[in-house]
Every structure is written in structure tokens, then in C-alpha cells.
Amino acid sequence: MTKSTFAEIGGVLRAHQRFAVLSHVRPDGDALGSQLALALSLQKLGKDVTVWNEDGLLQKYNFLPGGERLTQPPREPQDFDAAVALDTATQNRLGTAGESVRSAKTWINIDHHPSNPGYGDLVYIDPTSPATGQILFELIQTEQLPMDRAIAENLFVAISTDTGSFQYPNTTARTFEIGAELLRCGVDVGRVSQLLYENYPRRRTELLRELLGTMRFEAGGKIASFSLSLKVAADLKVKPEDNEGLIDHLRAIHGVIVAIFFEELTDGKVRVSMRSKSEEVDVSAICQKFGGGGHKLAAGTRVRGTLAEVEQKILKAICDVIDCNS
Ligand code: AMP
Ligand code: MN
Ligand code: MN
Numbered sequence: 001m002t003k004s005t006f007a008e009i010g011g012v013l014r015a016h017q018r019f020a021v022l023s024h025v026r027p028d029g030d031a032l033g034s035q036l037a038l039a040l041s042l043q044k045l046g047k048d049v050t051v052w053n054e055d056g057l058l059q060k061y062n063f064l065p066g067g068e069r070l071t072q073p074p075r076e077p078q079d080f081d082a083a084v085a086l087d088t089a090t091q092n093r094l095g096t097a098g099e100s101v102r103s104a105k106t107w108i109n110i111d112h113h114p115s116n117p118g119y120g121d122l123v124y125i126d127p128t129s130p131a132t133g134q135i136l137f138e139l140i141q142t143e144q145l146p147m148d149r150a151i152a153e154n155l156f157v158a159i160s161t162d163t164g165s166f167q168y169p170n171t172t173a174r175t176f177e178i179g180a181e182l183l184r185c186g187v188d189v190g191r192v193s194q195l196l197y198e199n200y201p202r203r204r205t206e207l208l209r210e211l212l213g214t215m216r217f218e219a220g221g222k223i224a225s226f227s228l229s230l231k232v233a234a235d236l237k238v239k240p241e242d243n244e245g246l247i248d249h250l251r252a253i254h255g256v257i258v259a260i261f262f263e264e265l266t267d268g269k270v271r272v273s274m275r276s277k278s279e280e281v282d283v284s285a286i287c288q289k290f291g292g293g294g295h296k297l298a299a300g301t302r303v304r305g306t307l308a309e310v311e312q313k314i315l316k317a318i319c320d321v322i323d324c325n326s
Contacts, residue, residue, distance in 0.1 A: 010143030029161025044146035133158025149186035
């Protein structure tokens, strides 16, 4: 895979004027936090920065500094000097945000997904980094790009959400050092964590109640899953963002190795979210068989079919990897 240096990326960031900063559809905290951190840093450098995400700024991330800058892309495409794709494993996961960039002299791809094929002109992919936000911190520090409390808060959200609050095995000593550095920049960890993890709408917990009602165990308890139908989603008026993190309730169960969340979508597909608790079970490899990707322990895909059909297909694929007969 081509790999650019921070110096090359820093050089291009300083040389160009008009930037588009993009990330993946159905964004998470790493996607949105990374977008806003880079956008604010570029803005402080005096650049013209456009920040687009197909889904816009999710309500629950409203508190992110600079959040008002992040919008859904316009229908009419625009031209840029450089476009930056952050935390986006494949270019088509930029969705309409990618389509709205008519031209960019330079495409920069910064990510931590091992399945990222390395699209773009300047590519920096570090699969050992737990969050794209961590790579951005290193870029900003190495290249002495602008940093302040607002940028630090966005980076903290990016890193905290992708590491499960500094808990997942992808968390390194360096992650804690960066966390400390971000606190020194003025991040209020109690306030930000409360906004992130103790501020959910009531319907999210009502959704959890429904999901737990569909909970199933396979392979002697090694596989746990639950499913969300369009009907239940409509009845509870849930937003797509409400289910981020609910899969962790399955992962948290003793004996569970693979947790799966199936969500019926309006386009005849089912969104599949997978988590693994064992280095020996690579859920990204399983999702790649169905056109998706992600990380070894956290991955996803979208599969055409009804809930029942997709559940069956996915379970079968997992049973090719772990012993389901014991
Ligand atoms: P999620 O289960 O949606 O939280 O996603 C878990 C991980 O898998 C994230 O790192 C995603 O970027 C990645 N992922 C999810 N869906 C896809 C997909 N359709 N294609 C590639 N990667 C995906
Ligand atoms: Mn992400
Ligand atoms: Mn990420």
C-alpha cells in the first residue's frame, strides 16, 4: 500500500487553499470528531474549508465544537484544491459527500481500517491506530498544525468513541498519552463523557428493550445476536444513530465471542454490525465476504435480503470460522 509521510500531507495542507473534509455515511464519533478537528485546524491556518457528511451532524453530536460547519452536501457538485477522506474504508462509503466533490487536484485518504485499499493521491493508513482521531493528533503535532481546546475536544471524542472509552484492545499506551495531552489542551473529560455516554434520548433505551426481546444465542452461547425490523424502528420513531453502541450489550455477556446486530433497511438490504472478543475470530474477514469491511474486532456490511435470510447467511458464515456444534 502506498504510504505518504506526515511531511507530504502537511505540505499539501499548507500549499492548498480550498478544502473539502469528508467522512463515511452513518458517521460515528471518530468520523465526525476527525472531520471537525481537521476542519478547525485548517481554518486556523486560513484555509477555506467545507465539511460535508451525507448524514450531516447527528443530533447527539451537536455539542462538538464547530459542529455548525458540518452540513449535508449540496446537490450541485463543487470544485476544490484538495479533498480529504477521513475514517472511510472505501471511497464509496463517502456516499453523496464524495459525489458532491466534482474535482479536487489532490485526494488525501487518512484512515485506520486495515481493509482500506489505499485510494487517493496521498494515503496514510495506520491499522494499529485505534482511531482516525489518533492519527490526526500525530499529524497535527508532527506538522505543527494549529491546535486548541475546540480541536482537542473533537479529537478526544473521536478517540474515546472508537476505543470504547479507552477500553478496547486497540487502545495503546500512546492513546493514553494523547488523551492526557488533549486534557492539557483544555478538554473537560467529565463534561464530554457525560455528553457522550449519559445523554441519550429515552427512545434509545426503549429500543434496547425491544432488541433484547429478539436476543438469540447460537453455538452454545458463543454467538449472540438481535434484530431490528423496520416496523419496530417506525413504532419507536428511532433514528439510525440511536442504535450506535447497543451491540455492546451483547458483547458484554460472558461466553459470547461474536455479537451481531441486524438492522432492516428501507432499500431491501440488512445492515449487519459485528463485534468479536477474540483475536482468532476476524469479523472484518467475515464481513468482507459480503462486500463490507472494518476491523478485526469490529466490522460491518450491508446484505440484500430479508432479515431472516440475512441472519441465516451470516450465521452460516460465522460457523465456518468457529465451531458451532459444541
Ligand atoms: P459499525 O458496526 O457500523 O459500528 O461498524 C464497525 C466498523 O466496521 C467500523 O469501523 C466501520 O467503519 C466498519 N464498517 C461498517 N460497515 C461497513 C461497510 N459496509 N463497509 C466497510 N466497512 C464497514
Ligand atoms: Mn468510523
Ligand atoms: Mn474509526
